[in-house]
Amino acid sequence: MxxxxxxxxxxxxxxxxxxxxxxxxxxxxxxQQNPLFFWIGCCDSRVPANQIIGLLPGEVFVHRNIANIVNSADMNCISALQFAVDLLQVRHVILCGHYGCGGVQAAVHGEGHGMIDYWIWDIKAILTRHELLAAQTTPERLDDLMCELNVIEQTYELCRTKVIREAWGRGQAVSVHGWIYGIQDGLLQEVIPEVSRLADVGQVYDVALTAVTQKYVGG
Ligand SMILES: [Zn+2]
Known part of the structure; x- marks a missing residue:
């Protein structure tokens, strides 16, 4: 066959x-579909949304792109987000990155990949923003650190999208989560605490950044 x-x-x-x-x-x-969850993840074949959270068809609305990037200029991602939040009224939006992400690695190590270089530009900007932190970890841990920083920054962007801000503004019960998946053990970890109102976004960002700094610097 x-x-x-x-x-x-x-x-x-x-x-x-x-x-x-x-x-x-x-x-x-x-x-009809009536999912409670919207998943934004990486295209990587090793990170299939439904399987790793044990959900059946109909239970999670999914958007995937290389390196799980949220950019308000990306009509594809933002349209899926709007459909999930405004029409399907999902209760949870999960941004999930993963260790060993090829998109993150390409951005960190500056390898040329044609069109993909434009796509991962946002991750290069994350590395620049956190270059002091990146310089304090070991070269072996830099990729893992960047995969976690990418989750934190993309989740922060997600919280700042018009779709999420307006949903919170009208009192809609929707929470945002930032997770990372371990390809080596199949386990998910929370990188950024659950956030369900705009006023808490800055604080959870700081909490996540502090935790990641403690984990990767001097450890
Ligand atoms: Zn990836």
Whole structure:
């Protein structure tokens, strides 16, 4: 069987298995989606949103791009965010980075990758912003530090988007989270504490930055 035929066969088996367990699963889902979570993650094939948080189809709305970047000029990410927050009324927005992120590594080590260089420009700016901190850690830990700083900065950007600020402004109950995933152990860790109002954004940013500094400097 060819590789692609195998995928189609896998799909038929998967759908049959779900139907066996829950006969009306697809019929119900086809009528509407009602996810409580919106996930912004990296494209990396090792970080599949649904599987690592144990959720079924219909339970998490997903946007992925290289190095989980949130930029208010990115129509794709911001449209997905607006759809999730304004229309689906998700309760939690999760920004999830991961250790060993190729996008972060490319930004840190300045390798040329054509178009991707433009995309990861925001991460190069993060390195510049935190160059004193970066200079105080060991070269072996720099990539991990940058993956965590990227989560902190992208989560901060997420909180400052018009979509999130307006949702909080009208009293909508939506929380923002910044997590990092370990490819080596399959575990998620919180990098930035949960935040659910604009007034707390600066404080949680400071808390996260202090924690990351303590973790990577002199350790
Ligand atoms: Zn990545």
């Amino acid at each position: 060819g590789l692609i035929q195998e995928l189609l066969q896998n799909n038929r088996q998967w759908a049959a298995d779900i139907k066996k367990e829950t006969p009306d699963f697809f019929t119900k889902l086809s009528k």
